Amino acid sequence: MRTATIARKTSETSIDVAVNLDGTGRYAVSTGIGFFDHMLEQLSRHSLIDLDVKTVGDLHIDQHHTVEDTGIAVGEAIAEALGDKRGIRRYGDALSPMDETLTRVALDISGRPYLVWKCAFSQKRLGEMDTEMFEHFFHSFAQAAGLTLHVETLHGKNNHHIAESAFKGLARALRTAIEIDPRKADSIPSTKGML
Template identity: 85%
Template sequence: MRIATISRSTHETSIDVTVNLDGTGLYEISTGIGFFDHMLEQLSRHSLIDLYVKTVGDLHIDQHHTVEDTGIAIGEAVAKALGDKKGIRRYGDALSPMDETLTQVALDISGRPYLVWKCDFTTPRLGEMDTELFGHWFHSFAGAAGLTLHVERLYGTNNHHLIESAFKGLARALRTATEIDPRKADAIPSTKGVL
């Protein structure tokens, strides 16, 4: 089983994360930001990665540190659970429809963190969450997990659908990329021999 636990504590946040890459999409998530919890639940359910997240952050200041540090901790846990990345498919992509919205997500577990974020919103908040923090979470997660990650909203108008389709697309792409390829389960998926 590819399982990892990360504990991350700063003056701004205290976070415990456990991931099981070979799970069934079970989750227990508490960040203090309801809409953020809902998106992380979508990530777990649709990736089939079991996800435990307990974040206590300085929400009396704002949500920035809580969202950023949670992205870092989840990304670090995914990277740790992947280990040497032997046998993984490495690449994943998804077209993620949600009603009138369509989002495209593509990723490479390359060890070269990079985010292309082509999503914008027409409202400053969803629930109690600042919409500008969604791109920041994807950036933090991709950086810590070592992903090259592209997220692009192709079209759509409902802000809730826009971000939920991005998280669901990430989940489905991540599920594919982290799966073990039975045809090459003993090999690192790179001509360099390392990722």
């Protein structure tokens, strides 16, 4: 089983994360930000990664540290669970429709973190979550997990749908990329011999 646990404690946040890459999409998520919890639950359910997240952050200041550090901790847990990345498909992509919204997500578990983000919101908040924090989560997650990650809303109007299609697209792309390729289960998917 490809599993990992991460405990990240700072003066701003206290976070415990556990992942099982070969799970069923079971989740237990609590960050203190309801809409963020909902998005992380979507990430787990549609990637089939079992995800436990318990975040206590300085929400009396704002959401920045809570969202950023949760992205880092979840990314670190996935990177640790992947180990040397032997046998994985490495690449994944998804078109994620949600009513009027369509988001494209493509990623490479390359060890070279990079985010291209082309998603725009017309509201400052969804529920109690600041919409500017979505990009920050994806950036923090990609950096910590070692992903080259491209996320683009091709069209959409409803802010909830835009956010959710991005998370579901990430989930589906991750699901493909972390799967073991039965034709190459014993090798690293790179001509360099390492990722």
